[in-house]
Amino acid sequence: MSSPLPPVHRERGTSIPAVLVRIIVLGAVLAVTAFTVPLMIQQQQWLWLAVMVLAAIAIFVIYSTKRFIPGKYLFPGTFFLAVFLITPIILTVGYSFTNYGDGTRGTKEQAVNSIIANSVVQTDDSTWYNMSVATQGDPVEGPFTLFLVDPATGVVYSGDEETELTQVPAADVTVENNYVTEASGYTILEAREVNDAYNARRRSPSPSTRTPRCGCRAPIRPTWAPPC
Numbered sequence: 264m265s266s267p268l269p270p271v272h273r274e275r276g277t278s279i280p281a282v283l284v285r286i287i288v289l290g291a292v293l294a295v296t297a298f299t300v301p302l303m304i305q306q307q308q309w310l311w312l313a314v315m316v317l318a319a320i321a322i323f324v325i326y327s328t329k330r331f332i333p334g335k336y337l338f339p340g341t342f343f344l345a346v347f348l349i350t351p352i353i354l355t356v357g358y359s360f361t362n363y364g365d366g367t368r369g370t371k372e373q374a375v376n377s378i379i380a381n382s383v384v385q386t387d388d389s390t391w392y393n394m395s396v397a398t399q400g401d402p403v404e405g406p407f408t409l410f411l412v413d414p415a416t417g418v419v420y421s422g423d424e425e426t427e428l429t430q431v432p433a434a435d436v437t438v439e440n441n442y443v444t445e446a447s448g449y450t451i452l453e454a455r456e457v458n459d460a461y462n463a464r465r466r467s468p469s470p471s472t473r474t475p476r477c478g479c480r481a482p483i484r485p486t487w488a489p490p491c
Contacts, residue, residue, distance in 0.1 A: 285326060292322050314350065318342060390415070393441045397449035402456045403463045410436065410443035410451075419443060 296319040303312040321342075325334045392411035400406055410431065411420045419436050422428035437445035444451060452460070 289323060289327060292319055310350070310354070314346065392420070395443040396452045396457050396460075397443070397446055398452065399449055402450065402452055403460050405460065407460065408449060410446060410449075412438055412441050412443060414441045417441070421446075 296315060299315055300312065303309075303315065321338060325331045325338055390413060392413060395410045395412075397408045397410055398405055399408070406423060408421055408423045411422075411428070412418070413420075417438065419431040419433065419438065420428050421431050431446075435447040436443050
């Protein structure tokens with residue numbers, strides 16, 4: 264004879280290792296989100312910011328409770344499908360309507376400066392200047408000033424990123440072999456020091472994109488050459 268009482272359903276318990284794994288995973292997701300969100304805001308990566316925030320919210324909603332059992336199995340595949348297939352398609356379609364390329368990966372100002380720098384050409388009647396690099400500060404960090412000597416006339420000019428090219432009084436500099444070797448208030452850098460400063464500026468996370476305002480279009484013959 265069967266019992267009139269309905270069968271008793273026992274709830275499945277959650278083991279301590281499963282709880283610890285859940286806490287570690289959710290903590291890692293929270294840490295990664297807290298680390299990457301400020302970087303994406305700083306770099307204005309709005310699409311990836313939205314993907315990161317929505318994915319973090321979905322992970323917490325789905326895996327922090329005992330509900331949404333189907334979602335626990337469907338979310339990983341759906342997430343990677345969206346990140347590695349759908350998002351690249353959206354980016355490709357968006358880039359197809361722009362001039363995005365090797366010369367336009369940065370800001371508009373960087374692209375304009377690159378075009379201007381690559382458009383400078385030497386004219387047949389241009390004057391060659393002998394250049395020396397000097398600084399009033401740190402030999403690696405700068406700021407730097409260029410001293411130019413016209414070999415034909417011996418006239419010395421100086422300029423930097425903030426000032427136009429101006430003539431320097433002969434009493435303020437010492438010229439040897441048409442190169443400035445000493446300047447009042449400045450330290451003339453040796454070739455190795457110039458290369459060290461050049462490499463440091465290339466490694467800088469936010470290098471200056473401004474073009475030195477020399478005030479002239481003549482080509483410059485430097486006393487050093489950047490390493491290849």
